[in-house]
Amino acid sequence: MGYMVDGIYHLGDDPTATLPSGEFERSRSTVRNWIGESDFPVEVGRYHLFVAWNCPWAHRALLTRALLGLDDLTVSYARPNRTDQGWVFDADGAFSDPILGAQAIHNVYSADPMGYTGRLTVPVLWDKVAGRMVSNESADIVRMLGALFGQDALYPAALRDDIDRWNDLIYRTVNNGVYRAGFATTQEAYENAAREVFATLDEIDAHLATSQFLCGDQFTEADLRLFPTLARFDVAYHYAFRCNLRKIADYAHLWPYAKAIYAMPGVADTVRFDIYKQGYFSASEKRNPLGIIPIGPTLDWEGGT
Numbered sequence: 001m002g003y004m005v006d007g008i009y010h011l012g013d014d015p016t017a018t019l020p021s022g023e024f025e026r027s028r029s030t031v032r033n034w035i036g037e038s039d040f041p042v043e044v045g046r047y048h049l050f051v052a053w054n055c056p057w058a059h060r061a062l063l064t065r066a067l068l069g070l071d072d073l074t075v076s077y078a079r080p081n082r083t084d085q086g087w088v089f090d091a092d093g094a095f096s097d098p099i100l101g102a103q104a105i106h107n108v109y110s111a112d113p114m115g116y117t118g119r120l121t122v123p124v125l126w127d128k129v130a131g132r133m134v135s136n137e138s139a140d141i142v143r144m145l146g147a148l149f150g151q152d153a154l155y156p157a158a159l160r161d162d163i164d165r166w167n168d169l170i171y172r173t174v175n176n177g178v179y180r181a182g183f184a185t186t187q188e189a190y191e192n193a194a195r196e197v198f199a200t201l202d203e204i205d206a207h208l209a210t211s212q213f214l215c216g217d218q219f220t221e222a223d224l225r226l227f228p229t230l231a232r233f234d235v236a237y238h239y240a241f242r243c244n245l246r247k248i249a250d251y252a253h254l255w256p257y258a259k260a261i262y263a264m265p266g267v268a269d270t271v272r273f274d275i276y277k278q279g280y281f282s283a284s285e286k287r288n289p290l291g292i293i294p295i296g297p298t299l300d301w302e303g304g305t
């Protein structure tokens with residue numbers, strides 16, 4: 001997939017992604033600027049997102065854009081299948097990059113003059129005027145866009161402790177938990193991660209028996225960050241990552257909750273089940289050597305809740 005040191009791209013796998021215990025470790029994002037700082041003024045039409053439809057972290061940014069109606073935030077979508085060049089773009093069409101004409105996401109990172117070191121991840125929030133990366137951390141992107149353009153509606157002061165608590169649990173055990181299950185290289189690491197996924201999903205399902213959203217009757221950042229995992233779960237994680245104790249569609253409260261979010265204005269446009277399957281079932285030496293994509297499951301996301 002490649003990685004970068006001081007702005008120079010290197011081919012090959014990052015040797016630090018799996019711990020000796022067989023556990024998967026996600027790299028930390030290091031570009032953590034903020035729109036509103038002197039280098040990155042608040043300006044309509046100035047910013048751009050580089051994403052991939054299948055990436056759940058990028059999905060957070062797409063959901064924020066959709067829910068806050070930030071149409072001036074332009075977007076380039078990478079192809080669903082990563083190559084040895086990492087995330088790549090076509091020369092034209094739905095998977096091209098009209099802003100920099102990048103062929104791969106590493107071209108975006110190396111266009112930034114600050115000399116990036118690290119993995120080449122999406123999403124990237126890009127400043128089209130300065131020609132610099134603002135951030136490659138989805139949690140920050142959601143928070144800064146929400147604060148600047150959404151009057152903090154996704155992270156209201158009164159609910160912050162509750163949101164932070166859910167975010168922390170859901171990130172560890174669900175958003176990243178499914179990857180810790182799917183990318184584990186030992187039985188024990190896999191089982192621990194997969195059981196944690198379901199312990200939290202069960203807890204959320206019980207909570208939703210008496211609560212419309214995670215933090216009461218208001219949709220917040222905690223719901224926004226849970227949704228990308230729910231949308232990918234039954235079509236991808238259940239099978240490709242062996243998270244198969246239950247499906248989201250089996251849950252009495254979680255399933256109607258997921259469908260209610262899907263029905264919110266703009267949300268369905270951020271979801272591409274076909275691309276999730278292409279991405280998660282793409283040929284992988286360890287997980288799916290033949291790259292065969294399953295025909296199911298059949299899910300009724302639009303059915304009454």
Ligand SMILES: N[C@@H](CCC(=O)N[C@@H](CS)C(=O)NCC(=O)O)C(=O)O
Nearest residue numbers: 001029055057119121122136137138
């Ligand atoms: N902390 C980052 C994580 C993003 C991330 O891990 N993205 C994955 C795609 S789902 C990626 O681009 N991985 C490429 C790589 O690690 O080489 C965020 O939340 O923004």
